[in-house]
Amino acid sequence: MIEMISLSSSMLPLLFVLLFSFSWVTSAHTHEDFIECFSLYVEDSTDISKVIYTQNDSSYSSVLHFAIRNLRFNSTTLKPLVIVTPTNVSHIQAAIRCSQKNNLQIRIRSGGHDFEGLSYMSVLPFVILDLINFRSVTIDVTNKTAWVQAGATVGELYYHIAKKGRTLAFPAGICPTMGVGGHLSGGGYGALLRKYGLAADNVIDAELIDANGRVLDRKSMGEDLFWALRGGGGNSFGVVIAWKIKLVEVPPTLTVFNVLRTLDQNATQLIHRWQYIANKLHEDLMITTYIRRVNSSQGNPTIQATFAGFFLGGVDKLLQLINESFPELGLAKDDCLETSWIEAIILNRFPGNTSLELLLDRTPRFVSNYKAKSDYVKEPMPENALEGIFEMFLEEDIETPRLLLVPYGGKMDQISESSSPFPHRAGNIYKIEHQVSWSEEGKEASQRHIDWIRRLYSYMTPYVSKNPREAYINYRDLDIGMNNLAGNTSYKQASIWGRKYFKNNFDKLVRVKTAVDPANFFRNEQSIPPLSSW
Template sequence: YFPPPAAKEDFLGCLVKEIPPRLLYAKSSPAYPSVLGQTIRNSRWSSPDNVKPLYIITPTNVSHIQSAVVCGRRHTVRIRVRSGGHDYEGLSYRSLQPETFAVVDLNKMRAVWVDGKARTAWVDSGAQLGELYYAIYKASPTLAFPAGVCPTIGVGGNFAGGGFGMLLRKYGIAAENVIDVKLVDANGKLHDKKSMGDDHFWAVRGGGGESFGIVVAWQVKLLPVPPTVTIFKISKTVSEGAVDIINKWQVVAPQLPADLMIRIIAQGPKATFEAMYLGTCKTLTPLMSSKFPELGMNPSHCNEMSWIQSIPFVHLGHRDALEDDLLNRNNSFKPFAEYKSDYVYQPFPKTVWEQILNTWLVKPGAGIMIFDPYGATISATPESATPFPHRKGVLFNIQYVNYWFAPGAAAAPLSWSKDIYNYMEPYVSKNPRQAYANYRDIDLGRNEVVNDVSTYASGKVWGQKYFKGNFERLAITKGKVDPTDYFRNEQSIPPLIKKY
C-alpha cells in the first residue's frame, strides 16, 4: 500500500528533488517558448491552438529521465519524448486532446562514442544524424551507418521507427543495425538488451517512438564504405522524356546491384534522379550504360567524394562546409508541412506517370514526390525480423511532401495532398495500404482511449498500415512492458493483454 503523496508534493516538487531546476521549464518560465520552439520543425504545430506540455524537462543524464518517469507516474502526468523534433505530426511535443503531460527533451543528451576497431558506436537519442555521421568519419573515413538523409533528424525517433537513407539497398534500415540500447521503462528502471528480453528489444528497433519506454542511447554496428563514392543528380523534364525514363526506372532501380541507389525527386514537370554509388565513376559509368542507358548518364555527371561528403551533398547540394552542415543545430527552415507515404509492389502503368508529371505536380498547391527504390538488402530481410515490415516485393516507397509558408496558405496544399493520395490508391499496396511509421500520418487513424488505456481495435486501424502482421506482436509486447499505457500518444502501440 502506497499512501497518497502529500498534496503539496506536486509533480514539480517531485522533480526538483532529483533534477536541477535549471533543467526544468514551466509554462510560466520566460525561456519556455524558445525551449519548446527550438526543435518544432513543422510550423503548423507551434500555433496557440496546439495543446502544449505543462513542463519541459531537459535531462543531462539517465537519472534525470528515471526521476521524470517516477514523478510522472506518481502524479499522473504523462511523458512525451522529443529527440530531434521531426515527428511529422508533432506528437513528441503536442497533444491532439487536452491532456496533462510533460516533455522530456533529449536535446542536451547527444554524445557519440565510436570504437573504430570494434566497428561499433554508442549514440545518445538526442544526437542528430549529422553528429553521428561526423563522429564516425572522425574515427574512420571508410565506416558509415545507414540512417536518414537529413542531418538534423534526431537519432531517437529515426532509429525507433526504422530509419533509411541512401544506404538502404546496401545495408537496410538503421534499426536492424542496432545491437544494444539503454532504455528507461515505464517504472523508471534502466535496461539494456539483456535485461529487457527479446520481444522488448525487437519492439524498440522499428516499432516507433514513445510506446516502449525512453531509449536513452543506442549501440550500432558500423559498416564499411569505400574511400570514394560517386554521386550524380540528373534532371529530366517531361519534354526531355522524363515519363519514359521513370517508367523504366521503376523496374530497373529495385534490381540494380546493392552498391547503387537511384532515387527520384519529382517536382513540377521535372524528375531529378539522385544516385549514390559505392565506388568510382570509372566503374559506375559502364554499369549505368548496361543497366539503365535510358538515363544517358556519362562521366560528366559524376561527383566523386568521400561518404561523409555525400551527406551534405545529397541533402544540400554542396560538400565544402562539413562541420557547418553536419553539426548545425540551428535549423531555421521551419515550413508549414503535410506528409504522406505509400509502398508500391506493382509497376505503375505509364499513364499514371504521365498523370503525375503532366497534371498532378503542376496543379495549384502541388507538393514534391520522393521515390526511394527498395530491393537488395532492405528487401532480403524477413518481414518479422524487425517491426518494419516493408520488405520482399517492394519496388519503391513514395513520400508526398508539401510545404507552405504562411498560416493562411494551407487550403491548396492540403487539398492536393488528400487528392493525390486518393488518386494513387489503385496503384499502391492494398489490404492494408502500407505507410512508413517515420512518415507519421494522423489521417491513417488515431487511438481511442477507454478506461485510460488505448484500445487495440482503434490502434489496429493505423497500426497494420505501418507494421502489417507485426502489429499484434508489438501490442502484446506493449501489454507486457507497459500494461497501463503510461507511455502513449495518438499513435502509440496499445497494450494487448493476452488472457490465458
Template sequence: MESHPLVLLVLFFFMSQSTYSQQTPFTSCLQTKIGPLTNILYAPENPSYKPTLQEYVKNSRFNKSTTPKPNYIVTPNTFAHVQAIVNCANGNNIQIKIRSGGHDYEGISYTSTEPSFILLDMFNLRNISVNVGARLAYVQAGAQIGELYYNIWKASNNLAFPGGVCPTMGIGGHISGGGYGAMLRKYGLSVDNVVDAEIVDVNGRILDRKSMGEDLFWAIRGGGGASFGVILSYTVTLVDVPEIVTVFRVERVLEENATDLVNRWQYIAPVIDNRLFLRLFIQPVTIKPHGKTIKASFIAMFLGNGQELLGVTNKEFPELGVNKNDLREMSWIDSVLYFANFDNKTKPEILLDRHSDTVNFGKKKSDYFQTPVPKTGLDLIFKKMMELGNVVIQWNPYGGVMAQIPSSATPFPHRAGFLWKMQYLVDWKDATMEKENLNQMRILYDFMTPYASNSPRGAFLNYRDIDIGVNHNGANSYAEGKVYGEKYFLGNFDRLVKIKTAVDPKNFFRNEQSIPTSSTK
C-alpha cells in the same frame, strides 16, 4: 517610487533562474528525487520555457498560439534524471511526450490531445563514442544523426552508418522508427544495424539488451520507442564505405522523355547493383519554353568510383544517358552534405550545427508499391500533379539487402516484394496557405490509391501521418490502434501489442499513434 537598477537586475536574474512558481505533486516529487530543478524543469511562466519549447519544433504547423503546450518541459542532464521524471510522472498520472530531435511530422513528440502533459526533451543527452576496432558506435538519443556521422568520419575514412539524409534528425526517433538513407539497398535500415540499446521502462529501470530481453529489444528497433519507454541510447554497427563514392543528379522534363525514363526506373532501380541508390524526385514546374510541366530528377549515390558507376548505368539504364560530366566523386562524408543539399564549399563541421535546417510549414504522407505503375497511370499522375501545383513526390527504391531481410526480423515489415516507398511532400512559408496545401496533399493521396499497396495500404512510421488513424487511448484503444498499426507494421502489429501489454500494461507510454495494449480488445 523609482526602482533601483540593481533591484531590477536581481529580480530578473531570479525570474530567469526559477523554473516554476508553484509546487505541484509532480515538481515536489522531482525535487525530492534530484534536488534543485534549475535548468532542468521549465514552467510556462519561466522566460526560458518558450524558447526551449520552440527550439526543436521542426514544423511551423505546430508552433502556433493554439498548439497545445506542455505543463512543464523537463530537460534531463543524466540518465538518473530520466528515471526520476518517469517515476514522478507515472506516480502522478501525467502523460509524458518524448522529444529527441523534433522531426515528428505531426508534432506528436511535443504536443498532445490530452489536457495535461509533460515534454521530456532529450537534447542534453547526446554523447557519442566511436570504437573503430570494434566497428561500433554508441550514441545517445538526444544526438542528431549528423553529429553521429561527423564523429564516425573523424574516427575513420572507411566506416559509416546507414541512416537518414537530414542531419538534424534526433537519434531516438529516427532509429526507433526504422531509419533509412542512401545506403539502404546495400546495408538495410538503421535498425538492421543496431546491436544494443538502453531504455528507461515504466518502472523507472534502466535496461540494456540483456536485461530488457529480446522481445522488447525487437520492438524498439522499428516499432517506435515512445510506446515502450524512454530510449536513452543505441549501440550501432558501422559499415564499410570506399574512400570514393560517386553522386549524380540528372533532370528531365516531360518534353525530354521524362515519362519513359520514370517508367524504366520502376523496373531498374529496385534490382540494379545494390551499391547504387537511385532516388527519383517528381515535381510540377513552370519553365520556358515548355510552360507547366513535370520535372523528374534522378539523384544517385554509388558506393564506388565514377568509372564503376558508368559501367553499371550504361549497362542497366542507358536510356538515362548518364555521362562522366554528370558525375561527382567525393568522400562518404561529403555525400552526406550533398544529399542534405549543402553547397560544394560546405565543410563537414556543419553537421555539428543543430539548427542547420530551414523550418517551414509542411505535410508529408507515404505509400509503398508492390507493382509498377502503368505508363498510362504515370500520365494521369503527372497531369493531376500539374493541376494541383504544389505537391511533389519522392520515390525511394528498395530491393538489394532490403529484399533479403525477413519481414519479421524487426517491426518494420516492408521488405521482399516491396519495390519502393513514396513520400509525398508539400511545404509552404505563408500560414494562410495551410488549408489549400493540406487539401492538395489529400487529393493526390486519394488519387494514388489504385496504384499503391493495399489490404492494408502501407505507411512508414518515420513519415508520421495522423490522417491514417488516431488513438484516443480509451476503451477502443486496440481497435483504433489497429487501423494505423497494421499500415505501419502489417503482420508485426499484434506482436508489438503483445510486447506492449507485457512491459507497459497500464499504457503509461502513450500518444496519438502509440502501440495499444491488448486489454481493450
C-alpha cells in the same frame, strides 16, 4: 467495444485546444507540484532550474519551439506544463515518476521531426522530455561499433564517425538534423539502404528506461522488447536513452550524381523506365527519384524529375552499370562527382561546402508547413497514371508538391518481414513519400493543401499496396487511423493504423507492450496499445 473516434489530422489543432483547455482547468496539478516531486527523486536537486522550464521562464518558448520542425503546428501547439531537458538518468526517472504521480502524459522529443507533432503535442496536460542533452557519441573503431545517445542528431553521429575514419559509415538518413532516437525507433533509412538495410537493422544493443524507472539493456530487457524497439515506433515502450550500433564499411571513393529532366526532356518516360530497374540494380548503387513542380525556361510550370545516384565505387564502374541497365538516363561522366561518403552527405545539404562542422548544426536549413503520406509500390505504375499525378502537381493553388521515390531491393530483399517490426521488405519496388508544403498562413491555406494531398493519396489507391495499404511509421500520418484521444483503445481500432505500419508484426508489438507497459503510461495517438486496454 469502445466507439472509434474518426478525426482528420487537420481537425486536430482545434480539437486539441478545446480538449486541452478543459483538461487544464479541471487538473488540480500545477508546475509547482511537478517540480516539488521532481526535486525528491533526482540525485542532485540543486540544478533543477537548469533542466526544467515552465511557462514562467523567459527561455520556455525558445526551448519549446527550437525543435518544432512542422510550422503547421507552431501556432496551435499545446504548451506542456513543463519541459524537462535531462542531463542524467535520474532526471528521466524523476520525470517518469512525477508524470505518473501528477497524471500527466509524457512526450519524448529527440529531434522534433515527428510529421504529426506527436513528440511535442498532447490533448491532455503533459510534459515534454527533451533529450537534447543526451547526445554523446562514442566510437569503437576496433570493433566497428558505436554508442550514440538518443538526443544526438544524425549529423552529430556522422561527424564523430568521420573524425575516426573516412571508410566507416552508418546506414541512416541524409538529413543531419534528425534525432537519432526517433529515426532508429521507426526504422530509419538513407543512401546505404540497398547495401546495408535500415538503420534499425544495424542496432545491436540499446538502453531504455521503462515505466518503473528501471534502466535496461538488451540482456536485461529481453529479446522481445529489444525486437520491438528496432522499428516499432517511439514512445510506446519507454525512453530509449542510447543505441549501440554496428558501423559499416564504405570505400574511400564513391560517386554521386544528380540528373534533372523535365517533361519536355522525357521525364515521364524516364520515371516509368526507372520503376523496372531501380530495385534490381547492384546493391552498391541506389538511384532515388525526386519529383517536383518547377518553371520551365519559358517561365511555364512543368514537372521536373531528379535522378539522384549514390554509388559505392568509382565513376567508370558506375557508368558501366548505368549503360547496362538504364542507358535512357543519358548519364555522362561530367554529371558525376567522385568524393568520400561523408563529403557526399554534407554536399547533399550544403552544396559547395564540405566542412565537417556543418554536421553539428541542429538548426534545419528550411522549415515550413507540411503534410506527408507514404505508400509502397509492388508493380510499376503505367505512364498514364504518372501523367495524372503531374496534372495534380500543376494545380495553381497548390504551393510546393513533391514526391520522393525510394528504391528497394538489394539487402532489403534479404531480410525477413518478421526480423524487426518494420515489415516492408521483399516484394516492394519502391516506397513513396507524398508531401506538400506551403508558406501561406491561415486555416484556409492549410486545409486547401491538406485536402489536396488527400486527393492525391486517393488517386494513388489502384497503384499501391493493398490489404493492408502499407505505410512507413517515420512518415507518420494520422489520417490512416488513431487511438482514442482519451480512455482506452481497442485492439481492433488500433489495428486500423497498426497493420498499415507493421502488418502482422503488430500482434507481437501488442504482446510486448502488454508485458512491459500494461498500464499504458507511454502513449500517444499512434502508440501500441496493451491488451489490457481492449
